[in-house]
Amino acid sequence: CPVSQGFWARMYSLQVFWQTAQAFLQVFIPIIVFCIAVFLAFATGTSWGTFGILLPIVVPIMQTGSEMLTITVAATLAGAVCGDHCSPISDTTIMASTGAQCDHINHVSTQLPYALTVAAVSAVNYVLAALIQNWMINLPIAIVSMVVVILAIRKLYGDKEVSAEK
Numbered sequence: 001c002p003v004s005q006g007f008w009a010r011m012y013s014l015q016v017f018w019q020t021a022q023a024f025l026q027v028f029i030p031i032i033v034f035c036i037a038v039f040l041a042f043a044t045g046t047s048w049g050t051f052g053i054l055l056p057i058v059v060p061i062m063q064t065g066s067e068m069l070t071i072t073v074a075a076t077l078a079g080a081v082c083g084d085h086c087s088p089i090s091d092t093t094i095m096a097s098t099g100a101q102c103d104h105i106n107h108v109s110t111q112l113p114y115a116l117t118v119a120a121v122s123a124v125n126y127v128l129a130a131l132i133q134n135w136m137i138n139l140p141i142a143i144v145s146m147v148v149v150i151l152a153i154r155k156l157y158g159d160k161e162v163s164a165e166k
Contacts, residue, residue, distance in 0.1 A: 026068065030075040030126040033058055037079025038086075038119060045089035050080035067133040075126050082122075086115045117153070121146050 033054065041050040054076050062069035084090045088108045097107035125142040132138055 027127060027130045029062075029068070030071045030130050031123050033072055034075040034079040034119075034123055034126055037076050038083040041080040041083025041090075042087045043083075045084065045087045045091065045093075047080040047084035047090075050083065051077065054080070067135075068130065070135075071126065071129045071133070078122055079119075082115055082119050086112055117149065118146070121149050 037050055037054055040053065041047050044050065055073065058072050058076050059069065062072050084092065086108070087093060088104065093108060093111075094104065097104040100107065121142070125138065125145060128141060129135075129138045132141075
């Protein structure tokens, strides 16, 4: 019957689409969680509060004992610490600028390029980690990618030394 054949063809297409979308989403869950954690910790100024908010949400959505659970929890923790480090209302940032006896906003603005560079490299490596799902392969890739980015920045900006004003 042509009607039932069309129905089953549409059902098969829908199933293939759903599986593809599910696999695509699973690859990007760590980077999505990482970005949410960065934003939440930046807005609240606390990494531990972000852990407390996101970990009870992130852990149940992943399969217990899977590599993706480990990767997603790592993305949550790293994103929370990154957001806390960049946040001008974080207690550790305030203490660091006070301890260094420098203007607080200057301290925050000088830390942002370093933190955001590492965050960008981490985000790319979370996508790779979700695709590869083997820490013995992912860790060297992440280290090499960070070194390459540092060397590229050094090449781009040169070895400009800042002389101290006397």
